Amino acid sequence: MTITVAGEKKEYKDGLTLPELIEIEDVETPQYVTVSINDEFVPTEEKESTILKEGDSVEFLYFMGGGC
Template identity: 70%
Template sequence: MFIKVAGEKKEYPEGLTVKELIEKEDVETPQYVTVTINDEFVESGAFETTEVKDGDEIEFLYFMGGGAR
């Protein structure tokens, strides 16, 4: 199947889960990553059971905190 990961078209086997994709893409600090598939957020507890489908667009997001002085 073909998917887009961070805007780049890639080929992966069918049945790939979000957790497996995070590992294959060597995502930095995976415990803090937020994942969207086709602009829909995926719950972190569902990474192991959510399968990526042909044509999906996946983004890995990190939310940064900050504050005013």
Template identity: 70%
Template sequence: MVITVAGNKKEVKDGLTVAQLVIDEKVETPEYVTVTINDEFVESGTFESTVLKDGDTVEFLYFMGGGQ
């Protein structure tokens, strides 16, 4: 199946979970990443059970703090 990850189309295996995609994409600091699928936020506790579908668009987001 084909999904879009961070703006790039990728061929991936059927049944791929968000958790496995985070590993496959070598996401830095995965414990702090927020994931959206088709512009919908995915709860971090459901990464293992959320299965991607053909045509999905996945983005990895990091929220930065700081400043004064």
């Protein structure tokens, strides 16, 4: 199946789960990353059970602190 990850279309196996994608994409600090699929945030408690579908668009979002 084809899904878009961080703006890039890629091929993955059917039935790919979000945790599998996070591992394949070697996401830094996966426990702290926020994920959106098709512009909707995935609640933390649903990450483990989320199965991706053909045409999904996935973004990994990292919140950065900083300032003076």
